[in-house]
Amino acid sequence: MGIDNKPRLGLRGAAALPANSHGRKEVGASPADAVGIDSKPRLGLRGAAALPTNSHGRKEVGASPADAVGIDNRCESLCALTSAPVQMKNARTRQCSPCAHREPTKVPASYFDVDGTLVATNLLHPTFFYLANQKTPLHSLGRIANALVRGPSLFAAEVWDRRLFNEALFSLYAGMTEDRLLILADEAFDTVLRRSLFQESKALVQRCRENGDVVLVSGALDFLMTRLAKHLGATGVIANKLEIKDGVATGRIQRPVVAGPEKARLIREHAAKHGHDLADCSAYSDSYSDIPMLSVVGHPAVVNPDLRLGRLAKSYGWPVLALTPS
Amino acid sequence: MTHPLVVTLDKKSAPRTIFAGDKLVEVAMPAGTRVIYPRPPLEPLKDVDAAIRYALNHPENSDPLHAKLRPGMKVVIAIDDISLPLPPMRRPDIRERVLTIVLQMLSDYGVEDVEMIIATSVHRRMTGPEVRHIVGDRIFNAYWPKRLYNHDAEDPKGMKEIGTTEEGEVVELNRKAVESDLIIYVNLNFVPMDGGHKSVAVGLCGYRSLLAHHNPKTMRQCWSYMDPPKSALATSVTRMGRLANKQLNVFTIETTVNNRMFDRNLDFLSKNEDDLSSTEKAGLKALTYTLSKLPQPARNAIFQKVPAPYGVTGVFAGETEAAHEKTMKRGYEQYLVPIKGQADILVTGVPFISPYNVNSFLNPLLVQVMVQGYLFNLYRGAPLVKKGGTMIFTHPCTDQFDENHHAPYIEFVHKLLPETRDAMELHKRYERKFASNPAYIQMYRTGNAYHPAHPFFMWYWGEAGRQHMGRVIAVGADNEYIPKLLGYETARTMGEALDMARETAPPSPEITMLHVAPMLMADVTV
Numbered sequence: 001m002g003i004d005n006k007p008r009l010g011l012r013g014a015a016a017l018p019a020n021s022h023g024r025k026e027v028g029a030s031p032a033d034a035v036g037i038d039s040k041p042r043l044g045l046r047g048a049a050a051l052p053t054n055s056h057g058r059k060e061v062g063a064s065p066a067d068a069v070g071i072d073n074r075c076e077s078l079c080a081l082t083s084a085p086v087q088m089k090n091a092r093t094r095q096c097s098p099c100a101h102r103e104p105t106k107v108p109a110s111y112f113d114v115d116g117t118l119v120a121t122n123l124l125h126p127t128f129f130y131l132a133n134q135k136t137p138l139h140s141l142g143r144i145a146n147a148l149v150r151g152p153s154l155f156a157a158e159v160w161d162r163r164l165f166n167e168a169l170f171s172l173y174a175g176m177t178e179d180r181l182l183i184l185a186d187e188a189f190d191t192v193l194r195r196s197l198f199q200e201s202k203a204l205v206q207r208c209r210e211n212g213d214v215v216l217v218s219g220a221l222d223f224l225m226t227r228l229a230k231h232l233g234a235t236g237v238i239a240n241k242l243e244i245k246d247g248v249a250t251g252r253i254q255r256p257v258v259a260g261p262e263k264a265r266l267i268r269e270h271a272a273k274h275g276h277d278l279a280d281c282s283a284y285s286d287s288y289s290d291i292p293m294l295s296v297v298g299h300p301a302v303v304n305p306d307l308r309l310g311r312l313a314k315s316y317g318w319p320v321l322a323l324t325p326s
Numbered sequence: 327m328t329h330p331l332v333v334t335l336d337k338k339s340a341p342r343t344i345f346a347g348d349k350l351v352e353v354a355m356p357a358g359t360r361v362i363y364p365r366p367p368l369e370p371l372k373d374v375d376a377a378i379r380y381a382l383n384h385p386e387n388s389d390p391l392h393a394k395l396r397p398g399m400k401v402v403i404a405i406d407d408i409s410l411p412l413p414p415m416r417r418p419d420i421r422e423r424v425l426t427i428v429l430q431m432l433s434d435y436g437v438e439d440v441e442m443i444i445a446t447s448v449h450r451r452m453t454g455p456e457v458r459h460i461v462g463d464r465i466f467n468a469y470w471p472k473r474l475y476n477h478d479a480e481d482p483k484g485m486k487e488i489g490t491t492e493e494g495e496v497v498e499l500n501r502k503a504v505e506s507d508l509i510i511y512v513n514l515n516f517v518p519m520d521g522g523h524k525s526v527a528v529g530l531c532g533y534r535s536l537l538a539h540h541n542p543k544t545m546r547q548c549w550s551y552m553d554p555p556k557s558a559l560a561t562s563v564t565r566m567g568r569l570a571n572k573q574l575n576v577f578t579i580e581t582t583v584n585n586r587m588f589d590r591n592l593d594f595l596s597k598n599e600d601d602l603s604s605t606e607k608a609g610l611k612a613l614t615y616t617l618s619k620l621p622q623p624a625r626n627a628i629f630q631k632v633p634a635p636y637g638v639t640g641v642f643a644g645e646t647e648a649a650h651e652k653t654m655k656r657g658y659e660q661y662l663v664p665i666k667g668q669a670d671i672l673v674t675g676v677p678f679i680s681p682y683n684v685n686s687f688l689n690p691l692l693v694q695v696m697v698q699g700y701l702f703n704l705y706r707g708a709p710l711v712k713k714g715g716t717m718i719f720t721h722p723c724t725d726q727f728d729e730n731h732h733a734p735y736i737e738f739v740h741k742l743l744p745e746t747r748d749a750m751e752l753h754k755r756y757e758r759k760f761a762s763n764p765a766y767i768q769m770y771r772t773g774n775a776y777h778p779a780h781p782f783f784m785w786y787w788g789e790a791g792r793q794h795m796g797r798v799i800a801v802g803a804d805n806e807y808i809p810k811l812l813g814y815e816t817a818r819t820m821g822e823a824l825d826m827a828r829e830t831a832p833p834s835p836e837i838t839m840l841h842v843a844p845m846l847m848a849d850v851t852v
Contacts, residue, residue: 110764200772207764282765301765314729317736319765322773 174251198323344675370637385644397436445529448777479532523567669838698791
């Protein structure tokens with residue numbers, strides 16, 4: 001499946017990452033922006049000190065191999081971790097070493113929205129998990145109370161613009177240490193995401209994987225999405241990423257925010273970079289807000305669609321999938 | 327002398343009333359037109375249950391069913407899906423009656439490990455209520471869904487290859503059936519292409535096996551589907567079925583029904599319009615008028631929701647080929663109408679239903695299946711229309727699809743057909759990729775959609791007709807682009823269509839009308 005379980009610290013340590021014009025070290029900003037997923041949790045090995053630092057002294061979650069994601073709002077292919085050729089179905093063979101990763105291929109990709117499409121949860125569920133699992137019950141209570149107070153504004157943001165909602169929601173993470181975020185990530189994944197997977201999600205992803213690459217495109221946080229990608233057998237992730245300063249989340253998310261039309265742009269960018277012909281690619285979503293993402297590919301499909309998306313899918317004759325909650 | 331069911335019209339003849347989808351239309355046909363009417367329904371069996379028991383105890387070329395049973399054995403009962411008969415049969419469906427007796431016999435002989443599989447192949451999964459309709463409440467409540475379920479040709483663990491024929495055809499069947507000690511196949515034979523080896527070798531197979539015969543090359547060599555010895559499709563299926571029967575323990579139960587599609591009060595639909603009584607004439611007029619005024623969903627409900635009062639005319643069991651031989655004989659007895667000479671112009675109405683749109687809409691691709699697939703193929707001997715001749719049909723060709731059942735059809739019609747109508751090109755360039763589309767496969771596996779390979783098969787289904795006929799003209803289409811996509815010309819009226827057809831026909835062309843439904847077949851001698 002293109003996933004290498006062995007850690008490769010030597011390949012992509014923080015020091016090996018290129019710095020951008022602002023002095024930020026960014027995964028994916030170099031030819032080798034081939035940072036993928038390492039299945040072994042190594043949170044205990046490296047604390048914030050091991051993370052790359054940008055010019056503002058901010059450390060970015062996922063920017064090191066330690067957190068095993070490295071996304072920076074663009075896709076990181078899991079297969080890029082391995083230097084061995086990846087055997088594709090129908091005898092298509094690709095060299096997926098970091099340096100060869102960019103070679104144009106004609107393998108199609110399937111782009112999946114996550115919340116509501118592959119899992120029954122939404123962004124609120126893992127957020128609540130984090131709020132409820134703070135240092136002490138008192139801290140948790142305080143954060144939950146704060147979230148409740150901001151409930152109406154979150155609701156208004158959701159109605160107004162998905163991007164605003166994402167930004168408002170992730171501001172609730174302000175002040176959480178990166179260590180805590182990462183240490184709890186496995187548990188959050190097990191407790192919230194894995195249990196909420198639709199019964200058919202894994203089989204669907206695996207069938208798509210037989211045809212080519214599978215990329216999760218989600219407004220959720222990168223460190224959760226990489227775990228989900230690994231669990232499902234997806235090859236890449238495009239997800240939101242928290243901004244970290246001095247080992248603590250600032251409550252802001254890095255630009256560009258993965259939501260709405262931006263997803264479409266990121267998919268185009270990903271396809272161009274990885275040699276996918278968008279006409280051959282598929283996209284799956286449950287939400288009307290993902291129309292741009294569905295519109296850029298040749299084979300859109302909707303999963304348990306909301307009312308407006310369902311109507312649109314019917315008009316355009318897009319496949320409508322009904323996946324079953326676990 | 328012509329057969330009484332072949333009527334030659336004269337100047338005084340009344341207009342013919344034929345189907346145009348879920349409406350009826352009156353068409354004035356010129357003098358000299360031959361109209362072929364269906365045979366009246368055969369007399370049904372008086373005691374169906376007794377006939378079933380007799381068939382099980384006196385099977386063809388096989389030990390009786392009870393002699394094949396032993397306690398503790400694994401039995402799989404495969405059942406024909408809802409594509410037969412059309413429309414669905416009034417309850418109790420003959421499959422329910424057969425199953426009731428078979429299950430009782432299995433129980434009497436200590437066979438408890440029984441699973442029932444709806445042999446859908448790559449057809450859509452039947453819904454619970456549809457399954458209930460064909461197996462009855464008692465069986466449904468006892469077995470559904472754990473021990474009575476739809477075949478899944480895309481279940482990676484659910485299929486098993488059992489071998490390859492001498493022609494290289496891969497036989498891959500439902501694993502549960504393959505690994506059972508006995509497969510009992512409960513068939514309902516509607517047309518002569520049903521049943522026989524097609525039951526197990528197609529009903530329980532997957533895409534890999536279908537590739538062997540559901541392709542344009544094979545379809546072009548079928549003259550016709552309804553005449554198995556002259557059908558390359560049937561020949562291939564027979565080879566695969568024989569291989570399956572050699573390796574598996576198969577007991578076939580085939581049943582035939584008459585052609586009573588409609589209740590007796592609608593008998594006028596299958597009668598010569600000149601012979602109708604005044605009451606029948608009034609009834610036909612009233613029905614035609616009512617259908618023309620009703621909205622489409624109401625018309626659909628009238629035809630689709632009212633089950634047909636088919637009568638059972640035969641039950642045959644035992645070894646597949648021996649039992650099927652008897653089935654074929656009974657089928658031909660019901661359907662064949664002898665006719666001498668082929669037509670230059672063939673005219674027919676396209677009814678509201680095909681095997682692939684039970685409880686849904688006859689979409690444009692299925693119109694093509696009906697015209698160049700089924701209706702063209704309703705012959706034995708020689709095609710009813712001459713090579714290069716013209717076929718005229720009445721149907722609105724509405725651009726409407728059931729987005730659940732026929733999801734992959736939509737993309738096929740609107741994305742692939744504009745690229746090419748060439749079946750070979752579609753097969754080579756598009757089929758494999760399209761057939762592996764994960765979204766459509768998911769809809770097939772867990773929804774109620776046809777497999778993504780199915781629209782291709784539907785297009786190939788019309789291939790023999792497409793190769794044979796020179797022109798096809800649609801009368802009364804509500805749009806022009808769908809007929810054009812399908813390769814058809816359009817005419818507003820039957821008169822206009824006949825004038826168009828005459829332009830390319832020899833002088834004084836032979837015009838023949840196939841007056842369906844109910845079902846009939848032309849036994850053509852040249």
